[in-house]
Amino acid sequence: AGNNWALGYIEHSKEALGQICDLVRRHVERRDWLDGFLPIFSLGGGTGSGLGTKLTETLRDSYPNTPVINAVVWPCKSGEVAVQAYNALLSLAHLQDSADGLLVLSNDALHRVATQRWALRNACLAEMNLLAARHLACLLQPSRGTHGLHTHFGDVASELGCHGVLKQVGLLQVPQEPPAVATFSCCSWQGLVRALSKMQRCHSATDEVMGAEGKPPTCIASLAVARGEGLSALDVTDLAPHCAPFVEPGRELNLWTHPHRFLGSGRTLLLASNSDACVPQLDSLVKRAWSLFTEAAYLHHYARHGLQAEDVADAFVRVEQAIATYKGLSK
Numbered sequence: 001a002g003n004n005w006a007l008g009y010i011e012h013s014k015e016a017l018g019q020i021c022d023l024v025r026r027h028v029e030r031r032d033w034l035d036g037f038l039p040i041f042s043l044g045g046g047t048g049s050g051l052g053t054k055l056t057e058t059l060r061d062s063y064p065n066t067p068v069i070n071a072v073v074w075p076c077k078s079g080e081v082a083v084q085a086y087n088a089l090l091s092l093a094h095l096q097d098s099a100d101g102l103l104v105l106s107n108d109a110l111h112r113v114a115t116q117r118w119a120l121r122n123a124c125l126a127e128m129n130l131l132a133a134r135h136l137a138c139l140l141q142p143s144r145g146t147h148g149l150h151t152h153f154g155d156v157a158s159e160l161g162c163h164g165v166l167k168q169v170g171l172l173q174v175p176q177e178p179p180a181v182a183t184f185s186c187c188s189w190q191g192l193v194r195a196l197s198k199m200q201r202c203h204s205a206t207d208e209v210m211g212a213e214g215k216p217p218t219c220i221a222s223l224a225v226a227r228g229e230g231l232s233a234l235d236v237t238d239l240a241p242h243c244a245p246f247v248e249p250g251r252e253l254n255l256w257t258h259p260h261r262f263l264g265s266g267r268t269l270l271l272a273s274n275s276d277a278c279v280p281q282l283d284s285l286v287k288r289a290w291s292l293f294t295e296a297a298y299l300h301h302y303a304r305h306g307l308q309a310e311d312v313a314d315a316f317v318r319v320e321q322a323i324a325t326y327k328g329l330s331k
Contacts, residue, residue, distance in 0.1 A: 008050025044075030
């Protein structure tokens with residue numbers, strides 16, 4: 001009965017949530033400053049995603065004024081877990097209400113970078129986890145905002161305009177050389193900006209072997225994070241996104257910087273975007289989950305742990321609301 005969202009959300013949470021929250025409380029009490037919480041888990045795995053979702057909701061209730069931003073891993077399309085579509089659907093439906101923002105990391109995208117750019121024929125979880133960690137570290141390590149002020153953890157959600165059901169943030173990072181050659185990288189800021197701009201227009205996870213340019217995503221906001229040398233030469237104008245009509249001029253692209261090298265690389269540039277680029281994978285997820293739901297497939301496994309078909313139906317409604325809202329950005 002593993003790989004079951006209801007098992008983690010309902011049963012395991014009853015057994016473990018009290019202990020987890022007690023550990024969190026004691027850790028918080030020993031700190032002079034609490035910047036926020038960063039729960040990290042896979043959306044499709046089942047037990048962990050259910051417990052992680054319940055923990056996120058509990059943190060939101062227990063610390064209502066503290067930022068809670070989740071880093072969530074989107075399952076592979078060809079995943080081995082038959083019910084991963086249910087698990088991801090249920091997780092997203094709950095997280096879009098309880099989290100301040102969702103930093104979405106795609107397993108398929110991470111695998112593509114590892115195999116195509118790191119030239120790893122059989123990329124394993126260790127390499128994919130390393131890539132995911134590099135994205136998060138580049139975004140969240142200390143930096144300064146546009147006016148030279150130190151940034152804070154909660155600024156991620158506010159800078160990216162996360163609100164309502166519009167909270168899904170995609171991450172792209174360059175350069176994508178293997179760690180062993182990072183110190184020899186000679187990329188210019190102009191080259192990195194050009195690569196990120198094309199990746200965004202082509203909806204590509206890698207800065208090589210891009211397909212034809214498609215319709216550019218419509219954004220609520222984007223955040224560029226630059227780390228490395230020669231920041232005075234950096235011009236991110238070309239990263240300015242096509243924005244929704246309600247976005248105020250000047251709010252569409254924010255820039256954070258830090259002059260230190262990032263993991264040995266002379267220059268590193270990350271682009272975080274809250275945009276309708278998430279719609280295709282959301283549509284695909286709902287389609288796969290719906291094909292199971294209409295056949296009542298596997299629902300008895302969830303009912304065994306206290307989650308009824310009505311709860312799954314409600315999750316469809318909530319996620320489809322997010323899809324409709326994101327699609328409405330370009331209208």
